[in-house]
Each structure stands twice: as structure tokens, then as C-alpha cells.
Amino acid sequence: MDKPCRGLRRDAERNRQRVLAAARELFAVKGMEATLNDVARHANVGVGTVYRRFATKEELVEALFEDGIDQIAEIAECALQHENSWQGLVWFVEQLCELTATDRGLREIAYSKAYGGYRVQCARTRITPPIAKLVQRARDDGYLRADIESTDMPIISMLAGTVSEWAGHVEPELWRRYVGLMLEGMRHCEHQDPLPVAALGHSQMDEAMQGADGG
Incomplete structure (x- = not known):
């Protein structure tokens, strides 16, 4: 019963790291003017994925x-x-x-x-x-x-x-x-x-x- 939960947690952590990496790349160039929507586009994920990991900028x-x-x-x-x-x-x-x-x-x-x-x-x-x-x-x-x-x-x-x-x-x-x-x-x-x-x-x-x- 635990395996699906562990799989979901791993997916969530991968998504979190993907969002962080994209944000780091984007902010490095554009600075803090970039938005969470910009981060989502740069990470090639849905906006909802970003907001589930980080509710606010x-x-x-x-x-x-x-x-x-x-x-x-x-x-x-x-x-x-x-x-x-x-x-x-x-x-x-x-x-x-x-x-x-x-x-x-x-x-x-x-x-x-x-x-x-x-x-x-x-x-x-x-x-x-x-x-x-x-x-x-x-x-x-x-x-x-x-x-x-x-x-x-x-x-x-x-x-x-x-x-x-x-x-x-x-x-x-x-x-x-x-x-x-x-x-x-x-x-x-x-x-x-x-x-x-x-x-x-x-x-x-x-x-x-x-x-x-x-x-």
C-alpha cells in the first residue's frame, strides 16, 4: 500500500527540484522581476505544478x-x-x-x-x-x-x-x-x-x- 505514496512523493520532489532549477536559471538572467508563471513556462510544467510546490513567490x-x-x-x-x-x-x-x-x-x-x-x-x-x-x-x-x-x-x-x-x-x-x-x-x-x-x-x-x- 505504501509504494504508490512513495512514488508520488518522489514525483513531487522531482517536480520541486525541476521548478527550483528553472527558477534559478531564469532569475539568474532576468532577476526577481520574473513571475511564478514565467518559472512554470521555463520549467515546461503547468502553473498548477509550481503553485503546489510554492504557494507564493x-x-x-x-x-x-x-x-x-x-x-x-x-x-x-x-x-x-x-x-x-x-x-x-x-x-x-x-x-x-x-x-x-x-x-x-x-x-x-x-x-x-x-x-x-x-x-x-x-x-x-x-x-x-x-x-x-x-x-x-x-x-x-x-x-x-x-x-x-x-x-x-x-x-x-x-x-x-x-x-x-x-x-x-x-x-x-x-x-x-x-x-x-x-x-x-x-x-x-x-x-x-x-x-x-x-x-x-x-x-x-x-x-x-x-x-x-x-x-
Whole structure:
């Protein structure tokens, strides 16, 4: 008697993943202006299928945001496996910036007041520890400026996204140039002047991200 139910559950989960994948592809290009109807067409499923999985666009955004945060956390954990702490940090920054430069939907969710809100604190709980460890490790090994903090990472990522938003239609890879410049600026050198302004604290970062106007 259980087999049909299990089959239905598997079908439902497949449909859910299909809708999520389609939404991720669509939002990456069009941003959050895409509707659930647009998602249904992109997934090649009926509108009812989308609404059974996600009753509102907010529910779909929530699922996509959680997936995005999980992806960033996995990148950070992978970066910690690099034996050289500077190489690990560079790889992390490049991967993080690629996400925000190429995925308009994730960028708008993460940095928009309309879609961020309470998610900011949840995301910080998930991704702050591995990012802080990456930064501290590179700093302790003498590769990273003493005044670079983990809260600098999302801002660097946002800058990459801004370059992509502004000039991506002309040169899709331009963001890499400025990420490279920022990474060079993050290196520790002898007799460096301190940066003119301190990094945001975590509570300041939460406040700034909750108040951002978005992409």
C-alpha cells in the first residue's frame, strides 16, 4: 500500500527540484522581476505544478536563498582545504564574486531590502564561521593585511556584482579585473598605511544589508 505514496512523493520532489532549477536559471538572467508563471513556462510544467510546490513567490525565493547560502558555505569549507591559506582565500573570493557577478537573482535576493530582511541574520549564522576562519588563517600566516575582516567579503562580492550589472553586456568578464585589483590590495606588505575606515562590524553589516536598495 505504501509504494504508490512513495512514488508520488518522489514525483513531487522531482517536480520541486525541476521548478527550483528553472527558477534559478531564469532569475539568474532576468532577476526577481520574473513571475511564478514565467518559472512554470521555463520549467515546461503547468502553473498548477509550481503553485503546489510554492504557494507564493516568497516561498520560492526562500528556497533559492537557502540554496545560495548553502553553496557559499560549501565554497568556504572547500577553500579551507587549501594547504596555502592565501591561495584558499583567493579561490574563495573569486568563486564568491563569480556567483554574484553571474547570478542576478542571487545578487538581488542577497543585497536587496525587499528580499533580504530577516534572512540576513540566518545567512550570517551559516556562513560567517568558515569565512572568518579563512580570513584569520591568511592573516595569521602573514599573507593578508591586518585590517582586512570577514565582513569585507560580501562587500567585495557586491562590488563584483555591480561591475557585472553595469558593464556585463559589453564585457561579461570585466568583474574579474576588479576582483584581481582588490585581491592585490588585500595583500600584506611591509610599511603599509592603515586603511582610512575600519570594516563594518557584524551588526553594522546586518543593518546595511537590510537597508540596501537592491539590484
